[in-house]
Amino acid sequence: xxxxxxxxxxxxxxxxxxxxxxxxxxxxxxxxxxxxxxxxxxxxxxxxxxxxxxxxxxxxxxxxxxxxxxxxxxxxxxxxxxxxxxxxxxxxxxxxxxxxxxxxxxxxxxxxxxxxxxxxxxxxxxxxxxxxxxxxxxxxxxxxxxxxxxxxxxxxxxxxxxxxxxxxxxxxxxxxxxxxxxxxxxxxxxxxxxxxxxxxxxxxxxxxxxxxxxxxxxxxxxxxxxxxxxxxxxxxxxxxxxxxxxxxxxxxxxxxxxxxxxxxxxxxxxxxxxxxxxxxxxxxxxxxxxxxxxxxxxxxxxxx
Numbered sequence: 001x002x003x004x005x006x007x008x009x010x011x012x013x014x015x016x017x018x019x020x021x022x023x024x025x026x027x028x029x030x031x032x033x034x035x036x037x038x039x040x041x042x043x044x045x046x047x048x049x050x051x052x053x054x055x056x057x058x059x060x061x062x063x064x065x066x067x068x069x070x071x072x073x074x075x076x077x078x079x080x081x082x083x084x085x086x087x088x089x090x091x092x093x094x095x096x097x098x099x100x101x102x103x104x105x106x107x108x109x110x111x112x113x114x115x116x117x118x119x120x121x122x123x124x125x126x127x128x129x130x131x132x133x134x135x136x137x138x139x140x141x142x143x144x145x146x147x148x149x150x151x152x153x154x155x156x157x158x159x160x161x162x163x164x165x166x167x168x169x170x171x172x173x174x175x176x177x178x179x180x181x182x183x184x185x186x187x188x189x190x191x192x193x194x195x196x197x198x199x200x201x202x203x204x205x206x207x208x209x210x211x212x213x214x215x216x217x218x219x220x221x222x223x224x225x226x227x228x229x230x231x232x233x234x235x236x237x238x239x240x241x242x243x244x245x246x247x248x249x250x251x252x253x254x255x256x257x258x259x260x261x262x263x264x265x266x267x268x269x270x271x272x273x274x275x276x277x278x279x280x281x282x283x284x285x286x287x288x289x290x291x292x293x294x295x296x297x298x299x300x301x302x303x304x
Contacts, residue, residue, distance in 0.1 A: 017253025022265065024246035029269035031239035032108035033277055035100060038231040045100040047221050050213040051232030052096075052240065053206040059241045060206065063199035074192050083188055084197075088204030091181025096205070097212070098174035105167025107280045109271035113152055113293050114171040116267045120145050120296065121179035129183065141299035148292025151285050194248070267294065 038048050067073075076084075103111050120142045127134050134142070189197045213221075224232075271290060274280035 013253050017250045020246045020250035021254065024243040024250060025266040026269050027238055027243040027246070029112060029266040030273065031235060032103060032111050032270050033273050034231050034235050034239060035103045036108050036274075036278055038228050038235075039104060041225055041228045043224055043228045044217075044221075045097070045104060046209075046213055046216060047224065048228070048232065048235075049096055049100045050209050051222070051224070051229065052235040053209040055233050055236035056240050057203060057206040059237075060199045060202045063195055064203065067193055067196035067199060073196065076192070080188070080192070083184075084200050085204055087181055087185055087188065088201040089208050090177050091185065092202055092205035093208040093212075095174045095177040095181065097209070098170045098177065102167045102170030102174065105163035106171065108274040108278060109267075109280055109286070110152060110168070111171050112267040112270035113149060113290065114168055115175050115178075116293060117145055117149065117172070118175040118179045118182070121176055122182050125179055125183050137299060141296040143296070144292045144299070145296030148289040148294075148296065151289030151292065198244070198248075 035048065099111070099115065102114075106114075123134060123138055124142070185197065185201070192200075268290060271286065
């Protein structure tokens with residue numbers, strides 16, 4: 001039986017966890033907004049992504065250093081490094097690249113909703129790989145999610161932009177890439193530890209992005225305007241390092257299911273931030289579609 005003195009401490013830890021996850025979801029949701037603001041300047045997707053990764057890399061390397069000191073570090077084999085490279089390449093470099101490219105063609109709110117379909121994709125991939133067919137609740141959740149997405153894009157389909165389909169396909173590819181990363185990362189996280197895995201995988205993705213930049217752009221392309229440079233720093237720290245750290249610490253306090261429930265405010269925040277900051281449209285159909293997408297994702301997440 002818990003002592004009276006332990007109850008306030010538990011409540012405080014739970015409240016702290018809720019606030020951390022809420023702050024993380026909101027900060028993550030601002031990424032699309034800052035990317036769209038940067039595109040108002042003269043900068044391409046690869047250069048902007050590279051700026052984000054360059055400024056984030058020292059934090060990821062420091063994470064690896066700390067994890068190596070605080071945990072019983074497992075000696076990594078060649079197979080470990082190969083798997084880490086594949087996960088870092090596909091899970092963050094490719095997913096981020098497709099996301100940045102897609103945001104050149106679609107709104108920030110639509111991007112966040114398409115990207116937020118990754119839990120449904122994770123369930124489908126897991127079912128296919130592990131030969132475990134989804135149950136009725138899972139199929140219902142997936143159906144709700146995609147009906148909701150259809151409602152969100154209904155207005156854009158009837159008043160189509162030149163590259164709506166391309167933008168949605170790129171962001172959907174990003175969600176698929178991230179879902180594959182989630183399915184494949186479980187074994188490595190158990191083997192080498194969460195912090196060490198995250199630091200190494202994201203560092204690899206940073207180096208992949210830098211190599212991509214050097215192959216397609218001259219080094220002088222990094223000479224961007226002060227505004228774009230500031231947005232690159234913001235994307236690295238405010239939209240990547242801080243929310244990732246907050247989310248990890250929040251999950252430790254309240255668990256993954258509660259964190260997923262709170263994290264569902266992210267797409268809604270992006271939709272309304274896009275309306276307030278970027279002047280993106282926001283109608284009742286989009287609102288209804290957003291509710292269906294979030295309901296479907298939450299059904300799957302909480303069922304897990």
